[in-house]
Amino acid sequence: MEFNLNNDDDLSIEKFELMLKTNEVGFFDSDEFEEIIEHYLENGKMALARKAIHLAMNQHPSSVNLKLFHAEMLIFDDKFELAHELLDELHELQPHNSEIFIQKANIFSKTEQHEKAINLLNDALQLTDDKADVYNLIGMEFLFIEDYSSAKLNFMQCLELDDTDYSALYNIIYCFDFLQENQQAIDFLNMFLNKNPYCEVAWHQVGKQYFDLKMYEKSLAAFEFAIISDDHFVGAYLEKGKVLEKLGRYNEAIENYQITLELDDPTSFAYLRLGKCFNKLGNSELAIKYFKKTINEDPLLDKGWISIVDYYSKQLNYPKALSYIEKAIEVDGENALYWTRYAHLNKRLNFFEEAEYGYRKAIELGNYEQETWLSRADILLALGETEAVVSNLNYGLEFYPQQVEMEYRIAGAYYKLNQKVKARFHLQNALKTDPEYIIILEELFPELMKEKEVKDLIARYS
Missing domain, CATH: 1.25.40.10 (Tetratricopeptide repeat domain)
Known part of the structure; x- marks a missing residue:
């Protein structure tokens, strides 16, 4: 049986894709095109979305909704001037269309003009019936400029209007975390749970907040409620296992981790x-x-x-x-x-x-712990690389000025190199800081303990 391109009973997307394969041109009404384009945009099939928009504009050149899709694609392709022009034209036709303001805000967002984007989204908020989505967009803009308090308030408004929007819930908790407001996060989540007592995501987030506060028994109870709400919630079993470890209940932790292996x-x-x-x-x-x-x-x-x-x-x-x-x-x-x-x-x-070589590589890769510098210095000393000892410790002292163990070692190395002025300077620093660490010089440079200058300095500062 042949597939009739103009058969209204056939699904729009199937019709469109068959048309592309056969190079035939079929007619689609504007609603069908909106469905097709939206499908491709949501699934990230941008090449097919472009083809659909191109054909849609040919068949319905005056459709505002289709022109808005065209503007959205122009913005995606970073063709901001063309998108602006198109949106200005549409604004003349429909000055109260909230989607026009949203797409203009999208341009400002992508060009890092976030305050302008926020202003336009606030305008859109006065015009739209879908306020939850707009509050979410405003929250994201505040995140971009690191205004976490304002972002949090807008995500809360979004969640108030749509309590199934878990992305908004996660973003609210992200803001609380960034602001280090653990208790406020718990209070907010408890209020949310009073209205949504079986929300596993909220219980999970409460558990994480209590875990960060080291309130492990309360954390454990929250994760158990998350599991009661959804006994296939892998993340809750993993977090519950972590809490049980903290409580020393290792066998129970093992049981929870093993459940995750069965579920996913x-x-x-x-x-x-x-x-x-x-x-x-x-x-x-x-x-x-x-x-x-x-x-x-x-x-x-x-x-x-x-x-x-x-x-x-x-x-x-x-x-x-x-x-x-x-x-x-x-x-x-x-x-x-x-x-x-x-x-x-x-x-x-x-x-x-x-x-x-290992210590050297660790330092090159950013391990600047004191122990790394000291261990490398001792190894270099054992290898007879006294100049390298000095170079290594001078580098280390940039990160830990007057660190006593480094000072004693570099003093000893300078004495070995017969650079007595530098040796004296570092030995004096070391002795002023902590004379008891002279044991380092005794162990690593025992021959120096017989030198008069060294003995006199030790006597002066001990």
Whole structure:
């Protein structure tokens, strides 16, 4: 049976797509075109939306709604001047059409003129019947300019009009979180729950707020209500597991994490937490099993690799730990945490050149912890690289001025290099800060303790 392009019983979208395949031109009324274009825009099929708009404008050149879709596509394609011109024309025809104001606001938003966008959206608010959507758009504009209090109020207005708009609810909580208003967030969510007692999303958010406040029993109760409201809510089981861990109830946490594996595809987070729980319970076999499942599920999750490395390190199996950190570095060689552990393990195994390289890479990648500078300095000293010790510690002192352990080490290195003025300067700084740390000089530079200048300085400040 042939497909009749002009058969009104056929679905508009099927008709349109068949027309494209057959190169025939069929007629669609303006309502059909609106349905077709909206379908493609909502599904992100922009090329098909453009074709539909082009044909629609040919068949219905005076339709305001279709011209609005055309303006929306122009804005999407960053053709702002053309969109402005078209919207101005439409405003002359329909000065009270709220969608015209919304699309103009969209242009200002995309060109980072957010105050102008907000003004236009407020105008649209006076004209539209769909106020919830406009409040949501205004809230987003306030987010762009980091006015979280105003954003929050507009999202609240949106939710007041449409209590099923969970994106608005999430945005409200995001604003509370940014403003560090945990208790206010809880109060708001409790008011919302008085009207919507089975809203699993709200219970979930209450639980997270109590968790951040370390009120774990209340957090646990909230997640349990979320699960009562929706017993397939994977996120609630995961969060409940986290709370149970905090309460030391590891077996119950394991049960909740395992439920998530049954309800949905396994996640690296669930595997990782299962490994941590079994590790706490002393079940080494299952702990390492789930840590390995973690990295198989998500090789880019550094917590998975680090958990395995730390597990073998605690077992004093340093070669095994090193083999895993080397695999982790193969996956992501730009992770400073990996290089720090690589350096520590090589140091444990007395592979000093490899350890020094690890610490150097960690610093290059932004690990500026005091311990990294100090450990690298000690390794360089053991390798006889005294000038490199000085260079390393001078860099470290930029981040930690007058850090006493660095000062003693760099003083000793300068004495070894016979740069006595600099050595004296740093030794005096160190002794003024904490003379008891002279033990560093005694351990790392015992030969210096016999020098008269060093003895005199110690005597002066002790």
